[in-house]
Amino acid sequence: MWTLPSGKVDRGEFTSEAAAREAYEEAGVPVAPLVALGSRMHPATGWRVVYVACRLLDVRRVRPACGRLRRCAGRLLRRPRG
Numbered sequence: 458m459w460t461l462p463s464g465k466v467d468r469g470e471f472t473s474e475a476a477a478r479e480a481y482e483e484a485g486v487p488v489a490p491l492v493a494l495g496s497r498m499h500p501a502t503g504w505r506v507v508y509v510a511c512r513l514l515d516v517r518r519v520r521p522a523c524g525r526l527r528r529c530a531g532r533l534l535r536r537p538r539g
Contacts (some may be wrong), residue, residue, distance in 0.1 A: 460511075461481075462476075462479045462480045462482075462483040462484050462486075463479060463506075464478075464479040464482070471532070472493065472507045472509065473490035473493065473509055473532050474490070474506070475496075476488075476511060477490050477511060478488065478507035480511060481520075485513040485519055485520030486513065486515055486520075487510045487513070487515060487518045487519070488511035488512060488514060489511060489514055490509050490510075490511050491510045491511055491512055492510050493507055493508070493509050493510075493529055494508040494509065494510050495507075495508055496508065528530070
């Protein structure tokens with residue numbers, strides 16, 4: 458199953474900053490936030506969920522999980538050695 462990176466906004470942090478931080482922390486993908494696409498209330502938790510469109514910063518800086526090959530931006534990447 459696929460899911461989008463998600464998490465809570467830290468105190469003093471903008472939702473766009475949280476989106477970029479969570480994308481890197483959870484998926485190893487360095488991004489720059491572009492625009493908020495929208496928001497909704499989560500039906501189970503009642504929390505406000507915000508969706509943010511982001512731009513991939515540098516495909517060479519993607520940190521694949523567990524050293525496996527991952528498809529990103531149409532290219533196969535391998536975790537750098539060293």
